[in-house]
Amino acid sequence: MNRDYCVYGASATSAESDMRSIQLDKKASVIIPTYHSWPDLQRCLDLLEAQTTPASDFEIVVVNNAATDEVPDDFHLPPNARVIREPKPGSYAARNAGIGAAGTDLLFFTDADCRPRPDYIAQGLKAFAAHPDVLRFAGAVELEAAGEVWTIAERVDRMTSLKQEHYASQGRAATANIFVRRAAFEAVGLFDDTALSGGDMEWARRCNAQGVKQLYVPEVMVGHPARASMEAHAIKRRRILGAQIRNADPRKKWKYHIPPFKRFLLPSFGAMRSAFREPDVTLWQRFQIWSFLNRLRRVIAKEQIRLTWFKGRHERR
Numbered sequence: 001m002n003r004d005y006c007v008y009g010a011s012a013t014s015a016e017s018d019m020r021s022i023q024l025d026k027k028a029s030v031i032i033p034t035y036h037s038w039p040d041l042q043r044c045l046d047l048l049e050a051q052t053t054p055a056s057d058f059e060i061v062v063v064n065n066a067a068t069d070e071v072p073d074d075f076h077l078p079p080n081a082r083v084i085r086e087p088k089p090g091s092y093a094a095r096n097a098g099i100g101a102a103g104t105d106l107l108f109f110t111d112a113d114c115r116p117r118p119d120y121i122a123q124g125l126k127a128f129a130a131h132p133d134v135l136r137f138a139g140a141v142e143l144e145a146a147g148e149v150w151t152i153a154e155r156v157d158r159m160t161s162l163k164q165e166h167y168a169s170q171g172r173a174a175t176a177n178i179f180v181r182r183a184a185f186e187a188v189g190l191f192d193d194t195a196l197s198g199g200d201m202e203w204a205r206r207c208n209a210q211g212v213k214q215l216y217v218p219e220v221m222v223g224h225p226a227r228a229s230m231e232a233h234a235i236k237r238r239r240i241l242g243a244q245i246r247n248a249d250p251r252k253k254w255k256y257h258i259p260p261f262k263r264f265l266l267p268s269f270g271a272m273r274s275a276f277r278e279p280d281v282t283l284w285q286r287f288q289i290w291s292f293l294n295r296l297r298r299v300i301a302k303e304q305i306r307l308t309w310f311k312g313r314h315e316r317r
Contacts, residue, residue, distance in 0.1 A: 026080075027125060028058040028106040028179075031098035033091040035065045038072050040113040049078040053121040056080070058108075061101050063094040092191035092199035095175065099190060105182040109175045115144070115223035123219040124179045135184035135212050138173035139220030140164055146228055152288045153233065154226035155281070156296075159274055159289070161236070162224060168216035172204040177222045184212055198243035233296055238303045245307055257308045263301035268294055 030048060034041045041062065048060055060081035064071070067087050077083065086097035095109060106128055110116060120139075127137055141164040145154045167173050178200070188206045191199045207214065227233050245256050271293035275286045 026057060026059045026104050028108060028121065028128075029098075029102035029104045030058060030060045030108040030110065030121070031063065031095055031102060032060065032110055032112055033063045033065050033086075033094035033098070034112040035091070035094075036069055037112040038075060042075060044110070044112055044114055044116065045076070045078055045081060047116050047118075048081075048121075050118060051116070051121045052119050053125065057125075058121055059103060061098045063098045063101075065089065065091060065094040088193060090193065090196045090199075091175075092195045093193040095199075096190045096193050099182070099185060102182075106179070107182060108179045109177070110222055111176050111224075113225060114141075114176055115225075117221045117223070120220060120222060123217065123221075127215070127217045127220060128179070128181070131215055134181075134215045135187065136173075136180045136207060136214045137178065137220070138164060138168040138214055138216045139177035139179065139222065140218040141174065141176050142221060142223050143226045144223045145226055150226070151228060152285065152292055153228050153230060155278060155285075156233065156289060156292050157226040157228075159278060161227070165216065165218070167201075168214060171208045171214050172201050173214065173216075175200040176224055177220065179220065187212055195243060195246075197239040198247060202247065230292070230295065233292075234299045237296055237300050241300055241303050242307060245304075256304060260301040260304055263297045268297055271297070 032041065032044065045060065045062075049055065051058075055078060058080065060078060062077075062081060062083045064083055064085045065087075071077075071083055084097060084101050086094040088094075091111075099107060106125070108121070108124055124137070124139065127134075131137075141162045143154075143158045143162060145151070150158070162174055162176060164174055164177065184207065188203070188210050191203050195202060204214070227236065245253065248256065268290075272290050274293065275289040278286065278289060281289070
């Protein structure tokens, strides 16, 4: 790869400043945090390179959040992209570094494993132009199966994850697909750089509290691979629980220290209702979904005990 576009180490601050001046002719910046995810990132960048919007109109800022993971030698970086490093753990610290390095005031955020549609940038720029008074936007996130048939794990992810339209109805959005004017960050501040999960929702709460409204634009779409294994679901659930405990009201945090025995002993009837509302599945598949959700309940219960009783470290992947 062309390492002329990489900015690493102690010299990053001055180099980023120089790059910002170079990028003033661009219309927008796409900010992508990455953590040991080069294959997924490569596909994302390939799709950004194939946008209907000319590459000369936007830049891509990749933020490597892994302290010791170098860019692979055979990695292909588009000519309008560069890689910087943010050593502080967490995707929100990485996104903040990307905001600082970006050379434009129109900021697109997506994730390394997302798959932008061909008109992703074009539709976003159209929304910015059509709504000059709106500071933040949410785009659609479409979950995708690995094959032609959705597995049980993928169906569970489709049922429970990345409900972007629902989030947007509440003034929230997942950073898998938001696009924001820099003025929004100037108004309410950057993401919480100590957050390992949930930083997008916390930032949205600040925006809502200060009257920074959001517009949902489904035409700006990215795909996202559905989680295809129990381990992938468990990683996500553990990460979210850690964020919930960390962000809990100190007056109510004691509730997390109560042993969640019912999650070990009793099946979830809420999970059963969810399983039986899922369309286009057989009766056996509904029971498989219910069983999967109950196993996840036990994962959460174990993690709750680990984090509270044993003061374990939060999951960051």
